[in-house]
Amino acid sequence: MEAAVWTVIIVVALAVGVIVKRFVGEPLRARELFAPPLILTGLGVHSLANDLHPDGRDLAWIATASVVGLAMGALRGLTPRLFPRDGHLWQRYTLATLGVWVLSIAVNLGIDLLATAAGTPGEARPTTLAIGAGLLGEALVLGWRALASGTPFAPNDDRLSRRAVARR
Numbered sequence: 001m002e003a004a005v006w007t008v009i010i011v012v013a014l015a016v017g018v019i020v021k022r023f024v025g026e027p028l029r030a031r032e033l034f035a036p037p038l039i040l041t042g043l044g045v046h047s048l049a050n051d052l053h054p055d056g057r058d059l060a061w062i063a064t065a066s067v068v069g070l071a072m073g074a075l076r077g078l079t080p081r082l083f084p085r086d087g088h089l090w091q092r093y094t095l096a097t098l099g100v101w102v103l104s105i106a107v108n109l110g111i112d113l114l115a116t117a118a119g120t121p122g123e124a125r126p127t128t129l130a131i132g133a134g135l136l137g138e139a140l141v142l143g144w145r146a147l148a149s150g151t152p153f154a155p156n157d158d159r160l161s162r163r164a165v166a167r168r
Contacts, residue, residue, distance in 0.1 A: 007047075008127045011040065015131050019101070022080065025092035027154030028146055037073075037135035044129020051123045058124040061115040065125060066133045068111060072104035073137025082145055088154040089146050104134055 018036060048054065054062060079097040083090050108130055115125055146153060 007043075011043075011128050011131060015135075018135075019093070022091060022097075023093040025090055027085075028082065028089040028091045028142070029156055030143070030153045031156050033139045033142060033146075033153075037132050037139050040128045040132030041136055042132070044126040044132050047126040047128060048124065052121065054124055057118065058120050061111075061118065061120045062124055062129070065108070065111050065115070065130060068107060069104075069130055069133030070137035070140075072100065072107060073134035073139075074141045075137075076100040076104065076134070077138040077141025077145070080142065082142075082149055082151075084149075084151045087152070089149060089151045090154070091142065108134075 014036070048062065052058070076097060079100055080091045080093050083092070112125055116122075
């Protein structure tokens with residue numbers, strides 16, 4: 001199997017893991033909120049720079065998909081429940097979050113089909129960039145909501161998460 005296929009499989013598996021954790025409920029840590037989307041977006045941009053020399057049409061599709069991904073992520077960022085627990089902020093995805101994930105996937109598939117029909121190569125639509133842009137939009141809105149709540153982010157201590165889950 002090609003390395004690109006393995007990259008997509010790994011990225012999707014990690015994204016599913018993050019989503020499951022967020023449905024269960026977890027402390028909201030700034031590092032965990034912002035690191036994955038920044039890493040995925042960086043990998044997507046790196047993939048574009050190494051695998052393709054996009055022309056104007058390709059860049060238009062890349063920009064469109066990225067802006068739509070950011071917007072869908074921002075919409076999704078409005079839906080998780082934020083709540084204080086143990087003196088810091090926690091998050092839990094809701095059914096509305098699931099609905100926006102489904103809508104986001106459908107919209108991104110539509111953009112992908114249109115881009116394919118327009119002749120844009122698959123390399124100009126890296127999965128890492130698409131997922132990264134969506135998670136970045138979500139992180140920006142969640143971060144804004146967290147700051148507006150007045151409750152601090154959870155500390156970056158993995159033991160804290162294990163203790164809190166054990167008490168549930």
